[in-house]
Amino acid sequence: xxxxxxxxxxxxxxxxxxxxxxxxxxxxxxxxxxxxxxxxxxxxxxxxxxxxxxxxxxxxxxxxxxxxxxxxxxxxxxxxxxxxxxxxxxxxxxxxxxxxxxxxxxxxxxxxxxxxxxxxxxxxxxxxxxxxxxxxxxxxxxxxxxxxxxxxxxxxxxxxxxxxxxxxxxxxxxxxxxxxxxxxxxxxxxxxxxxxxxxxxxxxxxxxxxxxxxxxxxxxxxxxxxxxxxxxxxxxxxxxxxxxxxxxxxxxxxxxxxxxxxxxxxxxxxxxxxxxxxxxxxxxxxxxxxxxxxxxxxxxxxxxxxxxxxxxxxxxxxxxxxxxxxxxx
Amino acid sequence: xxxxxxxxxxxxxxxxxxxxxxxxxxxxxxxxxxxxxxxxxxxxxxxxxxxxxxxxxxxxxxxxxxxxxxxxxxxxxxxxxxxxxxxxxxxxxxxxxxxxxxxxxxxxxxxxxxxxxxxxxxxxxxxxxxxxxxxxxxxxxxxxxxxxxxxxxxxxxxxxxxxxxxxxxxxxxxxxxxxxxxxxxxxxxxxxxxxxxxxxxxxxxxxxxxxxxxxxxxxxxxxxxxxxxxxxxxxxxxxxxxxxxxxxxxxxxxxxxxxxxxxxxxxxxxxxxxxxxxxxxxxxxxxxxxxxxxxxxxxx
Numbered sequence: 001x002x003x004x005x006x007x008x009x010x011x012x013x014x015x016x017x018x019x020x021x022x023x024x025x026x027x028x029x030x031x032x033x034x035x036x037x038x039x040x041x042x043x044x045x046x047x048x049x050x051x052x053x054x055x056x057x058x059x060x061x062x063x064x065x066x067x068x069x070x071x072x073x074x075x076x077x078x079x080x081x082x083x084x085x086x087x088x089x090x091x092x093x094x095x096x097x098x099x100x101x102x103x104x105x106x107x108x109x110x111x112x113x114x115x116x117x118x119x120x121x122x123x124x125x126x127x128x129x130x131x132x133x134x135x136x137x138x139x140x141x142x143x144x145x146x147x148x149x150x151x152x153x154x155x156x157x158x159x160x161x162x163x164x165x166x167x168x169x170x171x172x173x174x175x176x177x178x179x180x181x182x183x184x185x186x187x188x189x190x191x192x193x194x195x196x197x198x199x200x201x202x203x204x205x206x207x208x209x210x211x212x213x214x215x216x217x218x219x220x221x222x223x224x225x226x227x228x229x230x231x232x233x234x235x236x237x238x239x240x241x242x243x244x245x246x247x248x249x250x251x252x253x254x255x256x257x258x259x260x261x262x263x264x265x266x267x268x269x270x271x272x273x274x275x276x277x278x279x280x281x282x283x284x285x286x287x288x289x290x291x292x293x294x295x296x297x298x299x300x301x302x303x304x305x306x307x308x309x310x311x312x313x314x315x316x317x318x319x320x321x322x323x324x325x326x327x328x329x
Numbered sequence: 330x331x332x333x334x335x336x337x338x339x340x341x342x343x344x345x346x347x348x349x350x351x352x353x354x355x356x357x358x359x360x361x362x363x364x365x366x367x368x369x370x371x372x373x374x375x376x377x378x379x380x381x382x383x384x385x386x387x388x389x390x391x392x393x394x395x396x397x398x399x400x401x402x403x404x405x406x407x408x409x410x411x412x413x414x415x416x417x418x419x420x421x422x423x424x425x426x427x428x429x430x431x432x433x434x435x436x437x438x439x440x441x442x443x444x445x446x447x448x449x450x451x452x453x454x455x456x457x458x459x460x461x462x463x464x465x466x467x468x469x470x471x472x473x474x475x476x477x478x479x480x481x482x483x484x485x486x487x488x489x490x491x492x493x494x495x496x497x498x499x500x501x502x503x504x505x506x507x508x509x510x511x512x513x514x515x516x517x518x519x520x521x522x523x524x525x526x527x528x529x530x531x532x533x534x535x536x537x538x539x540x541x542x543x544x545x546x547x548x549x550x551x552x553x554x555x556x557x558x559x560x561x562x563x564x565x566x567x568x569x570x571x572x573x574x575x576x577x578x579x580x581x582x583x584x585x586x587x588x589x590x591x592x593x594x595x596x597x598x599x600x601x602x603x604x605x606x607x608x609x610x611x612x613x614x615x616x617x618x619x620x621x622x623x624x625x626x627x628x629x
Binding site for chain 2: 040041042043044045047048049051052055056057058059060062063066121124125127128129130133134135136137138139140141142144145146147148149150152153154155156157159161162164167196200201204205207208253256257259260263264283286287290291296299300303304306307310314
């Protein structure tokens with residue numbers, strides 16, 4: 001969770017954390033060489049853990065402590081112990097439930113089409129292809145674009161009066177939409193930004209996994225008379241299941257944290273998420289509580305609520321994954 | 330959190346791709362791409378690139394031209410005038426310099442520290458190693474939001490608000506990077522090589538410098554590119570720690586959008602300025618970045 005660079009999204013690069021779990025037990029058989037049994041190990045990991053501990057681990061735990069206090073931004077060190085009051089307030093706050101609902105709908109609108117399209121795209125990219133480097137690189141372009149840049153451009157495209165999308169709608173005889181004003185329309189627009197940025201990236205992750213599916217599986221399927229579509233359904237998808245599960249988890253975590261897109265979507269950087277909070281997400285709410293309303297304790301509570309949501313989602317996915325792989329055996 | 334490793338654990342069954350190109354050919358025994366495939370891919374490519382192209386188009390017209398009933402589709406002459414206005418309204422030049430500094434420092438630190446730690450986790454035995462590694466991996470999934478508040482208190486105490494080190498220091502290491510380097514070094518670095526170095530009487534640090542680093546170089550390059558890209562695009566923490574007085578590119582762009590009279594053409598020109606450096610890098614190194622992501626996906 002190292003702060004800046006690590007949107008968990010990025011962790012996806014590490015994607016299926018393959019050898020993770022078995023790691024401790026899989027260390028090479030103990031050999032008594034001076035090199036591999038080495039207290040210098042600590043010296044090597046020390047720089048990482050010093051920075052990591054000071055700027056990630058300690059703040060992470062301290063956030064829980066802050067969430068039990070009434071602390072304002074102007075009085076950062078002093079705070080009054082209030083126990084679970086912030087949590088009670090949060091659960092009774094309609095702003096929280098509104099933001100939670102918005103986060104959920106935007107998350108679904110952004111994640112489901114994104115991953116489906118990425119899967120299809122990976123399938124296409126897996127054909128023998130001329131200019132395949134070109135296609136792969138171009139599809140990763142959006143990923144290289146920053147949230148701020150992407151959001152500003154899309155806000156322009158979705159503009160009510162002169163936005164290109166409305167111009168197009170009008171040209172084909174449909175009605176203009178005030179994208180930012182509506183609940184569904186604004187959420188769809190934000191989901192489009194997220195989808196645009198991440199589809200190509202996820203496609204590459206799937207493509208990498210597809211390429212390590214042994215060709216024999218397809219041969220066997222073909223002998224059995226499976227059509228191309230059936231092969232995709234019964235060979236490709238099952239082989240990709242761990243990767244798919246992982247992208248679902250990571251995209252969902254990303255969606256729970258959604259912040260930059262709703263902050264900049266109206267173009268003016270307000271934290272309310274639209275005139276009636278129609279696209280205020282949990283991430284944005286937390287920022288508003290802490291840095292607009294200066295209520296740091298309440299913001300910390302929201303942060304922990306987000307973490308709990310993520311834990312539940314990750315847990316559910318792990319359980320489903322385990323059940324399914326057991327069913328396969 | 331260890332459960333997180335679960336989905337991936339199963340991937341161990343999937344052998345890493347050694348030569349993606351060859352395998353690609355084999356996997357695509359599904360056949361050669363037909364016209365439908367090319368059409369769909371071309372459409373996707375267009376959708377991927379159009380918003381970036383539109384930034385150029387919109388940034389090179391006046392507002393009035395943008396508002397015309399038939400919007401323009403080709404770049405125009407007002408680009409440099411809009412650049413000038415954008416630079417006037419937001420310190421984008423300074424922001425680019427800041428972003429280069431910040432991203433550069435983060436990249437150097439991340440690559441160095443993660444290689445060190447990744448090597449130790451891959452090849453050295455020490456007490457508590459498993460626990461420490463689990464800690465690294467577990468926290469990879471904890472959202473940034475969860476540490477931002479104490480972090481802000483910390484930098485406020487240190488009077489670092491609006492200082493670049495406030496953005497650099499917390500990001501100087503990455504759990505992902507440690508894991509990435511570990512995965513690479515486990516298979517890429519033969520123990521015999523290390524033992525040979527030891528037999529020759531090299532110190533542990535000497536071994537790191539002259540044996541580990543050369544072997545790790547390809548992975549270090551990949552990690553460097555990905556780290557730089559991510560650091561350049563990082564939004565959430567910089568916008569809390571910095572202001573538009575001393576911004577990174579992302580903070581400056583956010584400020585540009587929140588001007589009193591939003592002038593779309595100027596905003597777009599500024600967006601273009603802020604995006605150009607990374608697009609240039611991406612055009613040059615795109616192939617390697619693609620390879621790095623795919624490699625990380627399978628090996629990770």
